[in-house]
Amino acid sequence: MAGLAASFGSGAMTNSINEIGKAACIFAIGTNTTANHPIIGRQIDRALRNGTKLIVADPRQIPLCRKAHIWLRLQPGTDVALLKGMMRVILDEKLFDTSFVKERCEDFEAFETSIMEYDLATAAEISGVTAKEIAEAARMYASTSPATILYTMGITQHSHGTDNVRSVANLALVTGNIGKPSTGVNPLRGQNNVQGACDMGALPNVYPGYQKVDDKEVREKFEKAWGCDLNPSPGVTLTEIFEAAHAGKVKALYLMGENPMVTDPDSKFIEKAISRLELFVVQDLFLTDTARLADVVLPAASFAEKDGTFTNTERRVQRVRQAIEPVENARPDWMIICDVARNMDAKGFDFDSPDQIMEEIRSLTPSYGGIKYERLKKSGLQWPCPFPIHPGTPYLYSDRFNTPSGRAQLAPVEYRPSAETASNEYPFILTTRRSIFHYHSVLSRKVPGLNALRGEEHVEINPADAASLEIKDGEVVIVASKRGSVKAKIKITGVVTPGVVSMTFHYGETRTNILTSTALDPIAKIPEFKVCAVKIERKESAYISKDYLRWGTGGK
């Protein structure tokens, strides 16, 4: 979310879910909303029934495409080029919001220059979308107000994800589609409490509430509250943690409720890194593929067995309530942490209930200042909610942005090709997706019914590619990248374009992330899941037909 923070000052969904239904134009880029966020998908349906215009940008023919007024079928990884093309049209045709740009944005000139050096034809050529479609989409988005933008992994999971996000933010800013109801830039967060984990400072560079660890004043505030000296240098990020473990710099790792062996890119490397640790503690509901490598495994309680709060994608802090007693001997994670800390003679871990923990959070996190359990009884509160009678904030930036100047930052953005492109040896672009029936890799896989609906991995491939490879629907093939190979069943479908194949990553049996690339976005450090080069081999023979080599390499 670094891109959004740079443009506006903070990196969360700017508007609320129930505002989507009232937007006049929805631009969904890189989000298979119907499958990943079905309830938001229904908001889009509601909007469409009221005559809302829908623009979809996605390389795959996702279900939303059927409902869209314009579908921009771009080549994977070319979002910046497409968005710059749209903004070129908006500037050329003077469709931008002059007063908004003048009053609330900074650096318009630099931005304008960067857009002008690029013409529509170039954007069309790179993205594979026709100039006419780009122009139509630009006009529709810029002239139908209020317009809202939705995006997810399709935008962030690239080595240039931050650039993608900044381009999206630029688009909303020049058209004045922010700071008002039913507008905004709305990253739909994946897991249930990703937003909360960020808000709570489970990040290497910030304390709760995005307060920087290298800011002296902030640090002193936390040193005083926690009664100890704090380390002033920011820590390492998720992917760097495994690199450091591999290099022997990190010797002990404590992992709570994650399964990086299945969900992280290049999982062979992760396994090797973990094997070099001296101490590896895992806290989870199940003996996951990752937990199997641990020295100690602590059984944790599920969401139904504990109290607490989750913060959803629209910044709404909501209650989680204990419904049943912990299964077997499991204990809530918060109790385990307190016990371990107290056993290490630490002070400040004597909590009897999550309610008390929230009181401490509240006192140290300005945006959560007014979040008290007794206020969350009926429904949640959207942060910023700075004091106990504040009603919460459905949409951000109504009068100022969170930047030092209060104005938003328009940024020049360059298009850079993905770190890995198709080659003769690896002629296909693999993009990962999710299925409606699973989210990540653990919880939903333990629900027999959900497995019955979609119990194994499928590689989606275009009929033309399947024909030239001479593979049949349902055939098991080997998908290989520079990093490794996995086996999976083929599903022939027009959902993907020639040259592109698509897989999910829910299955421990087929660890798609063995294939994916660890090329990182330099700022947000998000691995490039959405684009990596692979080849497909039939099981019996490593058979490569000359004919299909041209697909995906850009040749016609």
Place this chain on the structure above:
Amino acid sequence: MTKHVPLTINGVEVRAPEGTTILTAAQDAGIYIPTLCHCPDVSSQGVCRLCLVKIEKRRRLEPSCRTLVEEGMVVVTDDAEIEQLRQVILELILSDHDFNCLLCPKSGNCRLQELVTHIDYNERRFNRFEHVAKELPIDTSNPFFNFNPNKCIHCTICVRTCNEISGTHAIDMAHRGYDLKVSTFANKPLKESVCVSCGECVERCPVGALTPKKVEHPTREVKTTCTHCGVGCGLYLGIRGGAIIRARGDRENPVNQGNLCVRGRYGHEFVDCHERLSFPLVRAYDEYAQASSIVDEVTEKGKPVTAPLVKREGKFVEITWDQAIKYVASTLSHYKGDQFSAISSAKCTNEENYLFQKFVRVVMGTNNIDHCARL
């Protein structure tokens, strides 16, 4: 402000906002009109004709669920003629209904049963009908719910729900007359259709045609938040005997307003999956070593002896919580500073994420903490 129009229902003067149906106006005034195909969450279609009412100066009876209020309307919802008509309609529905109520999961909660008690039927007339059990096959292909066409009363609520609420368009009415049937495209089993198993139709079917596979009724409900994705739908978990048996959407919640997707509605079984961990586990470096002795050894001597290869061949042994906490605490104390890292979880609560980062920063003295937000 919407205009309110005056009208008379059963001799009572009422005022209703413009654009409401007679049915809603009557219900708001506390007047009962029997309905079968009406569902407040979706549009009205007027297929069952049970809600017919008399309107002065109109020749035909009109379905109240589809007729809008007009100024000065005089409506009668109940008299001998309407009553008889309703009885005949009900008798026709019953004539091809598989009413085996004792074995029906919907019994006690069924609109058809409710209507029979309200409207009654004429037994003599009813017995003159030819009772033809359809004996159509039951579709049990979906892992979460069944569709029994023999109990279907063709109210089309499920079809409207699938179109208007789920937005999936998986089912429609097929064939005509006696063969009329709710069907997927090409009459495939539900599992093979485009149905996304959201269960919204099951939630709204008024009879025992669409029923969840888990039939017990919860004894209590707990209001909470879904754990499966970032939308954060509000839901009620239905509990019976210490186990979660059902989930339903929380209509008070502004995010989902009662809606749920397949994961929210049916994805809670992982909670008591038999694979849940039951005890803290620790790796035994020596196959014959006793669990407790490992722990004691470590706590006394400090750093565990480790070589990656040995570690991977070790087996897990179960230990108590006390031992586990001591073991973790005493070993961790040797790794303070930047040689330690932690990975927190987007599945855990805010409070837990807060505590974990506090632990890492305060006790371990490092900022090496991250989670999967980037993914």
